Structures are given as structure tokens and as C-alpha cells.
Amino acid sequence: MRIGARNQLIGKVTEIKKNGIMVLVKVEVPAKSKMASVMTEESLKDLGIKVGDKVEVIVKAVNVLLLKR
Amino acid sequence: MRIGARNQLIGKVTEIKKNGIMVLVKVEVPAKSKMASVMTEESLKDLGIKVGDKVEVIVKAVNVLLLKR
Amino acid sequence: MRIGARNQLIGKVTEIKKNGIMVLVKVEVPAKSKMASVMTEESLKDLGIKVGDKVEVIVKAVNVLLLKR
Amino acid sequence: MRIGARNQLIGKVTEIKKNGIMVLVKVEVPAKSKMASVMTEESLKDLGIKVGDKVEVIVKAVNVLLLKR
Amino acid sequence: MRIGARNQLIGKVTEIKKNGIMVLVKVEVPAKSKMASVMTEESLKDLGIKVGDKVEVIVKAVNVLLLKR
Amino acid sequence: MRIGARNQLIGKVTEIKKNGIMVLVKVEVPAKSKMASVMTEESLKDLGIKVGDKVEVIVKAVNVLLLKR
Numbered sequence: 541m542r543i544g545a546r547n548q549l550i551g552k553v554t555e556i557k558k559n560g561i562m563v564l565v566k567v568e569v570p571a572k573s574k575m576a577s578v579m580t581e582e583s584l585k586d587l588g589i590k591v592g593d594k595v596e597v598i599v600k601a602v603n604v605l606l607l608k609r
Numbered sequence: 610m611r612i613g614a615r616n617q618l619i620g621k622v623t624e625i626k627k628n629g630i631m632v633l634v635k636v637e638v639p640a641k642s643k644m645a646s647v648m649t650e651e652s653l654k655d656l657g658i659k660v661g662d663k664v665e666v667i668v669k670a671v672n673v674l675l676l677k678r
Numbered sequence: 679m680r681i682g683a684r685n686q687l688i689g690k691v692t693e694i695k696k697n698g699i700m701v702l703v704k705v706e707v708p709a710k711s712k713m714a715s716v717m718t719e720e721s722l723k724d725l726g727i728k729v730g731d732k733v734e735v736i737v738k739a740v741n742v743l744l745l746k747r
Numbered sequence: 748m749r750i751g752a753r754n755q756l757i758g759k760v761t762e763i764k765k766n767g768i769m770v771l772v773k774v775e776v777p778a779k780s781k782m783a784s785v786m787t788e789e790s791l792k793d794l795g796i797k798v799g800d801k802v803e804v805i806v807k808a809v810n811v812l813l814l815k816r
Numbered sequence: 817m818r819i820g821a822r823n824q825l826i827g828k829v830t831e832i833k834k835n836g837i838m839v840l841v842k843v844e845v846p847a848k849s850k851m852a853s854v855m856t857e858e859s860l861k862d863l864g865i866k867v868g869d870k871v872e873v874i875v876k877a878v879n880v881l882l883l884k885r
Numbered sequence: 886m887r888i889g890a891r892n893q894l895i896g897k898v899t900e901i902k903k904n905g906i907m908v909l910v911k912v913e914v915p916a917k918s919k920m921a922s923v924m925t926e927e928s929l930k931d932l933g934i935k936v937g938d939k940v941e942v943i944v945k946a947v948n949v950l951l952l953k954r
Contacts, residue, residue: 560905
């Protein structure tokens with residue numbers, strides 16, 4: 541399967557927080573960097589992921605903001 | 610300075626591709642993972658970044674999609 | 679493979695317009711509805727799609743706006 | 748009224764789920780395809796929609812991801 | 817017409833830059849603040865706007881990032 | 886610090902609504918215009934903002950939709 545997005549990282553689910561219709565899923569990507577995804581609880585059920593599972597983290601490049609300090 | 614987003618990685622600019630009003634900036638984050646940002650050429654000028662510069666990569670968690678193979 | 683997004687439609691690529699680093703891909707979904715995706719030319723190459731190919735159209739629900747006339 | 752987005756479908760609201768400050772609105776578009784929008788509860792009130800209402804579903808093309816299996 | 821988004825400002829088009837399939841439209845909102853929208857050239861044609869026209873600027877709250885210096 | 890986004894306004898926090906993992910932050914920008922941001926409660930804690938604080942409102946131009954009535 542191929543995905544039309546410039547950002548594709550492999551990660552491991554470290555935490556799932558539920559409260560309301562939205563859930564927050566935390567993922568550890570290489571070098572212990574932390575990422576997070578917010579999705580509906582329905583999408584979480586469809587994904588069927590739990591802490592410890594391997595997932596792919598996808599972000600379209602247009603949604604990536606760069607800052608320079 | 611503090612930023613209201615769950616995804617904040619440090620990276621180094623590895624390539625800048627320009628063609629049209631949009632530019633594609635590639636960034637290497639820890640563990641040699643690659644990320645990319647698309648922005649307007651005007652934003653690139655304001656940022657004032659060039660290959661080799663350190664940048665922060667910011668993504669709101671709502672714009673992160675998870676997949677499970 | 680499972681995808682953490684509420685909007686998943688099947689479509690057929692009807693047109694690809696390239697000019698600059700971004701490309702516009704048009705897709706026909708059921709009932710002859712038309713949808714469109716903008717991505718980088720690099721993502722298009724990775725996807726490897728051409729007119730006539732079947733694709734999946736994915737949109738996170740947070741990026742869907744509703745209007746009422 | 749004209750809208751600057753490539754994706755504009757007509758649909759009918761089939762379900763509204765509320766819990767927390769966000770709500771999930773499900774919409775049936777032509778050919779019985781299902782779409783969904785997440786918005787704030789405040790936006791839902793302003794929209795004034797209920798199950799059975801006709802709505803327009805708007806998505807900017809940059810927020811549409813294509814996959815190929 | 818009602819719109820399901822928390823950010824709705826009225827503005828006036830001050831500049832349109834075209835190059836490639838994407839265009840950049842600059843808008844002056846109240847108090848001389850400047851905003852900008854990137855869309856496909858096709859969407860610009862459908863909108864039919866030109867410099868000096870009044871437009872509405874719509875942003876979903878999930879796509880708004882806050883910073884604190 | 887420089888930010889790679891076309892929309893950067895200064896505002897003052899007027900209200901914070903919490904319920905579930907997401908929060909809604911309302912901001913008054915110049916000329917009494919109102920804007921709003923939805924973020925995770927965790928991001929709100931990291932930001933450390935409260936009603937009355939000055940914040941910067943950042944939006945990438947690709948996430949700005951224009952309408953013409």
C-alpha cells in the first residue's frame with residue numbers, strides 16, 4: 541500500500557486518553573521522540589490499536605509548520 | 610516561547626525545493642527520520658532558513674493520521 | 679490495513695494537473711461526485727497513480743466543514 | 748454564494764454525537780457514502796442542523812489524502 | 817447561509833499571486849490586519865474574486881495554533 | 886523567533902472552555918474580531934495561558950477558506 545503524504549514515521553503506541561468523543565493517542569517514534577494524534581473514539585475503535593502496538597504516523601506536508609528560534 | 614501543539618520535533622533542513630508560489634522544505638529529525646513541510650515562498654523568506662539550519666517542526670495532533678497494517 | 683479517519687471513499691483518478699511542486703489529482707467517487715486532492719509532486723511519484731487508477735480518498739473529520747444554506 | 752474549495756458535496760445529516768466541547772456529525776452523501784465532520788458544539792449550535800437536514804460538505808483539497816492499495 | 821466554523825472574519829482582497837496550480841490570496845481584515853489563503857487556481861476561478869472584492873475568511877478552530885512568547 | 890505561516894495575529898484570551906480531552910480557547914484580535922482555537926488540554930497546560938493573556942494566533946494559509954456571498 542502506498543500513501544500520498546511526505547511524512548511517514550513508524551511508532552509505538554504509549555498511551556491512549558479518552559474523554560468525550562475525541563481521543564488522544566501518544567506514539568513514540570525513533571530516537572524516543574514523542575508524537576500525538578487526536579481522532580474520534582470511533583476511529584480508534586476501527587483502528588483497533590492498544591498500548592504497545594506498532595502504528596504508522598502520517599502527516600501531509602502542508603500541515604507541518606516550521607519555526608526558527 | 611511556548612507552543613500549543615502536541616508534536617514538536619527538532620530537525621535540520623536538508624533540502625529546499627522551489628517551483629511556483631509553494632516550496633517544499635525537507636528536514637531530518639532524530640534517528641535520521643525524514644519530515645517535510647510545504648509553505649509559501651513568502652513564508653520561507655520570512656523564516657530565512659537555508660540547508661543546514663536547525664528548525665522546529667510543529668504539527669497539531671488533529672492533523673496526525675494513524676494507520677495500522 | 680486500517681486507517682484512523684472517519685472519511686474513506688473509493689474513487690477513480692480522472693485527471694492529474696502538474697505545475698510547480700504541487701499537483702492536483704481529481705477523483706470520481708460514487709454517484710459521479712467529484713473530489714480533489716493536492717499533494718507534492720514527490721508524493722504523486724511515490725503513489726504511482728495515473729488516470730483510471732482506483733484510489734482511496736481519506737479525510738480526517740476535523741478537516742470537514744459543514745455549511746447550511 | 749461561492750466557496751474556494753475543490754470538494755463540495757451535498758449530504759443529509761444522519762447522526763449527531765455530543766460529548767465534551769466537540770461534536771461528531773455524520774452525513775450521508777450520494778450513493779449512500781458516509782462522511783463525518785467534527786466541530787465544536789458552539790459551531791453546531793450556530794449551524795442549527797438536526798438529523799435529516801440537508802448540508803453541504805466542504806473540504807479543501809490540501810486536506811485530502813490519497814492511498815493506493 | 818450558516819457556516820460550521822468558529823473563525824469567520826470579513827476582509828478585502830488586496831493581492832493575488834499566481835504561479836503553478838496554487839494561488840496565494842491576501843486579504844485585509846479589520847484593524848489593517850493581514851491574512852492569507854492558499855487555494856488551487858481552479859478554486860480561485862470558481863470564487864471569481866479580484867483585488868478589492870469583499871470576502872469571508874473562514875478557519876476551523878482546530879487549525880488555529882496559539883503561541884505564547 | 887520566526888514562524889513559517891502567513892497568518893499571524895496578536896490577540897488576548899477571553900475565554901477557555903474545557904470538557905473532555907479538548908479545550909476551546911477564545912481570543913480577541915484587533916478591531917474586536919473574535920477568533921478561536923481548539924487544542925488538547927495537555928497543550929493548554931504547556932501553553933500555560935489564562936484569560937487576559939496575550940497570545941499569538943497562527944494559521945497556515947492552506948487552512949484558510951475564502952467565501953464570496
